[in-house]
Amino acid sequence: MTDIHTSPGVIAPGDDRSATERHGPGGSAPPAATKRRGSGENLAGYLFMSPWIAGFLFLIAGPMVFSLYLSFTEYNLFEAPRWIGLQNFTDMFADPRWRQSVEVTSWYVLIGTPVKLAAALAVAMLLAQKRWGQSFYRAAFYAPSLIGASVSAAIVWRALFSDDAIVDRTQKVFGVETGGWIGDPAMIIYALIALTVWQFGAPMVIFLAGLKQVPQELYEAAEMDGAGRWRKFFNITLPMISPVLFFNVLLETIHSFQIFGSAYIVSNGSCGPADATLVYTCYLYEQGFVNSRMGFASAMGWLLLVAVGLVTAVLFWSQKRWVHYEEGGR
């Protein structure tokens, strides 16, 4: 299981590994095997695929189309949707709380993701030097990634960052009076960011797998040329693990756009204080399910889809400039 597909490049659509499979029925010249087994294979394929096809149509594609329609309507679930054109979108741009939610979410993504990935890479590089106890540390550092998204973790976080608790006390030792981060609109977002950074173990494990594949000869050659630690990092490590880095950046970014539970619980269900943790999904939830503005919430959902799509597209586009895939590797 370990060595088959460590390269994260496999995320690219249709990036089939095996050359023979690549010439599947999608290609223009089906190989002899396909001809032989023709329609029976099609039937078998669609039968095996039927759960996914049903799921895609009824739980993903259909709802997306329906949601697009709803985003141009006023709809409260009990009366028929009323077409209002672009009203939801113009309302949204004029809504200071919507702008706040965009700001909070952007801040969370822009600070949280780089810090988390930097921590993940730094610790992965430490663990990559094989020493006694390596796999114990790896497992222990990974554990928060499994529990970090739970309600329990958010409850504990709220406790640790509240007034007079450990973080506050530690700051007082250094003469900083904060009164806890949870009650402070300027600071609570950093408690949330700390919660996501705490879960650095998941990207760390992926970095570690990438670091293991960097040929040691490269470092030895660089050392012969007198390269220092930083030069080796920027000229060898970073380019060699850039596919893994790309994969982590992509997934962590998309993932953190969708934060909900932690923000909801850490703020005690208020997304406050003063809307300081009003992340995008909190506002979508509030508009859709508390205020029954399903049309408005659908419009919010679609706008987020477009935003995430743009970020993904930019990342894939930028890939050419900084991601180095091994030549001849596939």
Next chain:
Amino acid sequence: MSLLTAAVRRRGPGALAWHLGALAILAVVLYPVVWTIGASFKPSAEIIGALDLLPADPIGDNYTRLTEGIADIPISTFFLNSTYIAVGSVIGVVLSCSLTAYAFAKVRFAGRNVMFAIMIGTLLLPYHVLIIPQYVMFQKLELINTFTPLLIGKYLATDAFFVFLMVQFMRGLPKELDEAARLDGCGHLRTYWSIVMPLCRPALVTSAIFTFINAWNDFMGPLLYLNEPDKYTVSMGLKMFIDQDAVADYGGMIAMSLVALLPVLAFFVAFQRYLIDGMATSGLKG
């Protein structure tokens, strides 16, 4: 020259520095967990503000109060509901995702590459855009306050991550095996069930454990779809503590937080190899 490189290499952080660094990180990472364990044995009033990590005088009151339930609902109800949903999800994901993955990896049918691209696309789709329309649909079908909305997607292979993981694994299996099976007259169903599935055990186990943990931790799904306390999952049971405004029972809330994590931690201890290898191979999110 070789002496030189050896000297350069030795300049890296020594074993002692390495272990000190690793232990420091370990302390930060584990602090919240150890704190929670300690706090769950402290009286409510001493949980915040008392600096000692472990209680000087541990008490079991927080746990005994839990046995009385939360707001008159026994906590076993929450655990049973969560278990039902988590186990139901695991069965659904293992069956539906492996069937789909088999088609992608082993059957050559028209439109396969297009569907594979779509499946990968759904991997990156933010869930937000589906929240409202799915809710409307399940509301019209009168399925609110049932477990169906939380489970149906698992039986329809909408967890693209696991499909992807299994496809990758199945492609790595030697082709000779299913070719031999075919020559022996095995149809696809037999090949899938008797040959591919047993060989895919590592990928199935990884998917199963991640599915269990995700379903167990899920908060938004139950928040949207369950609205009566006797249907609540553990996450929602915990939320009930928060809803009681002044947090009447702080110690109970911390104790319940810890108990809620026990199944996840147990799975982690038992299967950490599967989880970490699964992560490393495909970047699965926990």
